[in-house]
Amino acid sequence: MGSQDSIRYFPRKDLVETIHGLLTSGLTHALTMFAGRRMGKTLFVKQELLPAAETWRWRAYYIDLWVRRDNPELGLVEELEGFVEQKQTLKKPDKLLAKAGYGSTGIQAEWSGASNPEIDLQGRLKRAMRALVGQGNESVLLVVDEFQTLAAGKHEDFVSTFRATMQELQPQLKLFFTGSSRDALNSMFRKRKAPLFESAMPLPLPELGADFVEDRAVIFQEITGKSMDAAELGKVFNKIARVPMYLNQIVLHTMVSLTADPWEGFSLWRKALGDQGAHEQWVKLKPVDKVIVGHLASKQPISLFSAEFSAKVTKLLGEEKPYSPQRIQTAVNRMVKNMVLAPKGEAGEYEIEDRALEIYVAARMQGFLIN
Ligand SMILES: Nc1ncnc2c1ncn2[C@@H]1O[C@H](COP(=O)(O)OP(=O)(O)OP(=O)(O)O)[C@@H](O)[C@H]1O
Numbered sequence: 001m002g003s004q005d006s007i008r009y010f011p012r013k014d015l016v017e018t019i020h021g022l023l024t025s026g027l028t029h030a031l032t033m034f035a036g037r038r039m040g041k042t043l044f045v046k047q048e049l050l051p052a053a054e055t056w057r058w059r060a061y062y063i064d065l066w067v068r069r070d071n072p073e074l075g076l077v078e079e080l081e082g083f084v085e086q087k088q089t090l091k092k093p094d095k096l097l098a099k100a101g102y103g104s105t106g107i108q109a110e111w112s113g114a115s116n117p118e119i120d121l122q123g124r125l126k127r128a129m130r131a132l133v134g135q136g137n138e139s140v141l142l143v144v145d146e147f148q149t150l151a152a153g154k155h156e157d158f159v160s161t162f163r164a165t166m167q168e169l170q171p172q173l174k175l176f177f178t179g180s181s182r183d184a185l186n187s188m189f190r191k192r193k194a195p196l197f198e199s200a201m202p203l204p205l206p207e208l209g210a211d212f213v214e215d216r217a218v219i220f221q222e223i224t225g226k227s228m229d230a231a232e233l234g235k236v237f238n239k240i241a242r243v244p245m246y247l248n249q250i251v252l253h254t255m256v257s258l259t260a261d262p263w264e265g266f267s268l269w270r271k272a273l274g275d276q277g278a279h280e281q282w283v284k285l286k287p288v289d290k291v292i293v294g295h296l297a298s299k300q301p302i303s304l305f306s307a308e309f310s311a312k313v314t315k316l317l318g319e320e321k322p323y324s325p326q327r328i329q330t331a332v333n334r335m336v337k338n339m340v341l342a343p344k345g346e347a348g349e350y351e352i353e354d355r356a357l358e359i360y361v362a363a364r365m366q367g368f369l370i371n
């Protein structure tokens with residue numbers, strides 16, 4: 001199967017205009033956009049928002065924190081510094097600069113030769129944000145993809161510094177954050193004590209609907225010369241939880257199936273998903289991993305780290321040594337490392353990293369797939 005992007009982009013025009021309106025209204029300078037995995041956040045940003053920002057004569061920058069999630073704070077700083085460097089050489093922080101950066105916070109005394117790397121990172125963050133914005137007078141749009149990754153970061157102070165600098169650079173600096181984990185983004189922006197509280201306005205990514213489905217049917221016709229029943233394709237779309245990436249893949253599968261029946265494409269897609277992707281991931285999991293992943297996929301309310309869940313695992317696996325929350329945590333940590341699970345940003349909360357795996361496992365749990 002070719003690249004997922006080998007099928008044309010379906011524009012979400014109104015959304016760009018809405019964003020422009022909000023960010024120039026004076027009411028807010030930062031927006032957060034939530035949507036599940038594979039729903040089209042990144043594509044929207046890259047295909048529409050960033051090009052539109054150019055036409056508004058804004059300077060636009062894109063940072064994907066997901067790829068830097070091993071150390072998102074450092075990732076953010078380094079990306080920003082990289083943008084600055086493209087235009088000018090950002091001086092290595094010296095004592096004086098550092099002092100200037102902390103002028104109003106009263107912590108100059110603590111700064112001596114960057115002995116504390118966390119404070120150093122905050123200083124670098126401030127300097128890079130200021131330098132980047134200061135490169136011109138035009139509005140600057142900073143898009144941070146998968147921003148919730150920072151919620152799993154270790155330093156609350158870092159987020160506070162980010163927020164303070166963001167405020168300081170108003171109204172020139174505008175921010176657009178995307179996130180797949182509603183909970184984590186919420187915890188960063190909405191909770192009373194969260195450092196970014198009230199500093200950004202949530203904007204949902206609307207689900208693609210019937211017009212998107214019809215457009216896919218048109219593509220099918222353009223390429224194969226056969227007409228596809230858009231109403232049936234719409235039913236398939238509902239069946240796959242309206243995830244646009246999967247609909248694209250199904251349309252491509254239908255093209256090679258020599259029919260025009262979207263259900264044929266759906267069944268081929270499911271087989272391919274099972275053969276290459278999710279099924280392969282699933283069989284590689286250890287027994288305890290399977291219980292944990294199954295628990296998460298079926299959205300059960302009980303915490304993974306409760307005594308109740310440990311007892312359930314012990315009973316299901318029938319191993320000699322009983323499971324404890326610590327042993328569960330070890331398994332979870334291993335799966336986070338292997339990118340099967342991802343932290344949601346709230347302590348003790350995890351989700352399945354790959355939505356295809358989640359759909360696959362949820363179907364297994366409902367008994368749709370036997371082995
Ligand atoms: N507007 C669109 N038009 C056509 N295809 C789309 C559109 N939006 C999403 N897709 C399809 O969905 C796929 C995933 O999109 P994208 O990577 O933008 O999602 P995402 O929400 O950023 O996912 P992730 O959480 O994995 O980062 C795309 O590669 C494309 O196949």
Ligand SMILES: [Mg+2]
Nearest residue numbers: 041042043145
């Ligand atoms: Mg993305």
